[in-house]
Amino acid sequence: MSTRLDGRKKDDLRPIKIELGVVKSAAGSCYLEWGKNTVVATVHGPRPMFPKHLSNSQRAVVDYRYRMAPFSVSDRKSPVPGKRDKEISLVSGFALESVIMTEKFPNTVINVNTLILSADAGTRVAALTAASLACADAGLPMKGLVSAVAIGRANGDLIYDLTKDEEDAPDAVDTAIAITMPQKEIALLQMDGFVNKDDWKKMVSMGFSAAEKVYALQKNALLEKYPVNGDINE
Ligand code: UDP
Numbered sequence: 001m002s003t004r005l006d007g008r009k010k011d012d013l014r015p016i017k018i019e020l021g022v023v024k025s026a027a028g029s030c031y032l033e034w035g036k037n038t039v040v041a042t043v044h045g046p047r048p049m050f051p052k053h054l055s056n057s058q059r060a061v062v063d064y065r066y067r068m069a070p071f072s073v074s075d076r077k078s079p080v081p082g083k084r085d086k087e088i089s090l091v092s093g094f095a096l097e098s099v100i101m102t103e104k105f106p107n108t109v110i111n112v113n114t115l116i117l118s119a120d121a122g123t124r125v126a127a128l129t130a131a132s133l134a135c136a137d138a139g140l141p142m143k144g145l146v147s148a149v150a151i152g153r154a155n156g157d158l159i160y161d162l163t164k165d166e167e168d169a170p171d172a173v174d175t176a177i178a179i180t181m182p183q184k185e186i187a188l189l190q191m192d193g194f195v196n197k198d199d200w201k202k203m204v205s206m207g208f209s210a211a212e213k214v215y216a217l218q219k220n221a222l223l224e225k226y227p228v229n230g231d232i233n234e
Contacts, residue, residue, distance in 0.1 A: 004166070006035075010159040011206070013149070013213055018130075018221035020137045028138025030221075032130040035163065036120035038072075041130035043138040046108035060105035064093030066127050068116040088124045095148075095178045095187035096131055101141040110140070121164040122150040125176050128188070133218055137225070146187055147215040148178035151207045153195065158202055160210050173199075177207035181215040184208065 003009060014035030023029035026042040049055035066088040068077045081089075096112060112134065114127035125148035132146040152162045154169035167174050173193030180187050195203065 004159065004163075006163060008161075010157050011210075013161045013210060014163070016214070016217050018133065018217060020133060020221055020225045026134070026138070028134045028136065028140070030130040030133040030137060032126055032133070034122060034126040034129075035161070036118055037123050037126045038117040039114055039123065039126045039130050040117065041112065041114045041127060041134040043110065043112050043131075043134045043140070045110040046105040046140075047111075049107060049109040052107075055107040055109070057106050059102035060100070060108045060110050062093050062097045062100060062102065062110050062112060064096055064112045064114070064131065065089050066092055066114050066116075066124060068119060068123065072116045072119045072123075088127075091188055091190065092124060092128045092131070092178075095128060095146055096135065098185075098187045099132065099142050099144045099146055099180050100135060101143065104141055110135075119164075121162050121167045121174070122176075124148075124190075125150050125178065128178050129214055129218065133221060136222055143180070144183055145181050145215060145218050146178050147181050147211040147218060148176065148188065149207060149210040149214055151175045151177060151203045151210060153193070153199065153203075158199060158206065160206060173203075175203055175207065177204070177211065179208060179211040179215075181211065181218075 017033040019031045022031040023042050028043040030041045032039050046060045070076050070079050112131050116123045128148040153173040154166035173195050175191040178188035
């Protein structure tokens with residue numbers, strides 16, 4: 001196939017840059033650039049849940065918020081959270097919860113805030129990837145990380161990590177997939193568009209291999225800040 005508009009091959013991800021501990025007042029934080037996407041994720045807590053009736057006596061509640069800054073896209077985005085922000089927050093929170101040992105912190109809340117500073121498609125997966133690192137940076141006990149990526153189709157090709165231009169192609173399919181690592185279980189799967197069964201199977205397997213690449217970068221970022229002897233999975 002021909003190269004893509006930004007020069008990538010179909011299985012290339014955009015460049016990803018990760019920095020941990022950028023927000024000193026938070027328990028944990030992560031700054032992440034993913035192509036032209038920029039996101040900051042912070043973690044506060046676990047802390048007592050108020051009002052108390054929202055708490056869970058068996059585990060911590062993960063309050064995940066996905067927000068786009070008004071200046072993150074060319075048409076100003078309203079700072080008031082809309083349906084899209086709320087839906088992304090809800091499903092991303094479920095995905096993140098699956099790797100945090102919430103049972104260790106009953107009656108508390110863990111506040112995870114992700115703010116998109118610039119957007120070029122794939123922001124929900126960038127935010128979730130950053131949020132899981134911010135949780136690790138906060139020292140939360142975790143079973144693993146969530147590695148998220150978008151897979152899809154544009155201009156007749158199945159491709160990794162779509163840009164906004166690619167998402168706007170007439171035949172576009174856009175699938176956000178989040179995998180727990182190292183367990184390799186699907187924690188989030190959302191799709192826009194239509195595909196046949198064969199392409200769907202290919203896309204899911206592409207999602208797993210792209211998530212491995214994201215996971216490798218996440219581990220590098222953690223090891224850079226928190227050097228350990230041996231493998232981080234041990
Ligand atoms: N977008 C926008 N305004 C909005 C929501 C989205 O301009 O209110 C753009 C933004 O570039 C975003 C892209 O559309 O990254 C794709 O949005 P989508 O809902 O597919 O989520 P994403 O791919 O960012 O997770």
